[in-house]
Amino acid sequence: MAKGNFLKHWPTMLLGLIVALVLLTAVFSFQVNQTEVAVVTTFGRPAVVSDPGLHFRWPFPFQKVYFFDKRIRCYEGSSGKLEETATKDGHNIIAGIFVNYRISDAEVFFSRLKDVASAEDLLNTMMRSAKNSAFGQYPFDAIVNTDKSKLKLGEIQNRIRQSLEKDTADFGITIVGVGINTLGVPKTISEKVFDRMIAERKQFADKSLAEGKSEAKKIRIEAERMKAITIADAEAKAQKIRAEGDAEAAKYYQAFKDCPELAEFLRKLEALQKVMQGKTTVIFDTNVPPFDLLKPGAGQLPAAKPAN
Secondary structure (H helix, E strand, O other): OHHHHHHHHHHHHHHHHHHHHHHHHHHHEEEEOOOEEEEEEEOOEEEEEOOOEEEEOOOOOOEEEEEEEOOOEEEOOOOOOOEEEEOOOOOEEEEEEEEEEEEOOHHHHHHHHOOHHHHHHHHHHHHHHHHHHHHOOOOHHHOOOOOHHHOOHHHHHHHHHHHHHHHOOOOOEEEEEEEEEEEEOOHHHHHHHHHHHHHHHHHHHHHHHHHHHHHHHHHHHHHHHHHHHHHHHHHHHHHHHHHHHHHHHHHHHHHHHHOHHHHHHHHHHHHHHHHOOOOOOOOOOOOOOOHHHHOOOOOOOOOOOOOO
């Protein structure tokens, strides 16, 4: 009878045994993921377990397990992450930074800070102090400027990182990187910045305009010089041509002196050609020069005198 009852209830007993084993495993073991590191405390004394997998432990209150993510965390700060800070020359700016960090020594981290929330509260204070100190060592022009060569934001980030590395060295934290994610100026400062930028642009424009006027003056002077040279060369050539023309015309003047009627006839003919250009209708008196050439027999010249 007892044997029959056992066979009848063995599935229930097997299930209970499995549940008991699961509960015992949960109580006496813990599992570490690849992205985690565990700190096991034995009566308050910490020990680090970094190997992933299943590990044995004594149940509470003998041992307690704390897990920490060993991947890089990005933290932008909490209170005062977008507060005003003063530059070296007394101007106010609005700056926000972020910090990439990871837990490098879980035992020290747990002993000094206990958890991530406490660590980031402390880190927030350190970030504000390092940020204000770093920006306070540079003038406003090194932070906000249209000329990229004058900006010193990279140096400011390095100063903040060096300061945080020094401050967090005893807390089991490694600073991986620091960056500036927000940068602005208050309204009163922005108006002054715009006025200064306008003044700088005006100064640049005035300088360019002055250089342009100077260059234009040089071009005009050079053009006037070339003009004077060209005119002088042209006048010299003209005088030479006139001299040659006068010399050539002098050969015909003697013929006109020997026969004044020929000279008068040619003058009248030239005047008539100018008057009668194109299709022209003219009413004139044939007794008025040079139209007297149109009278019958007016074109006859006297007999040429014998040459001396």
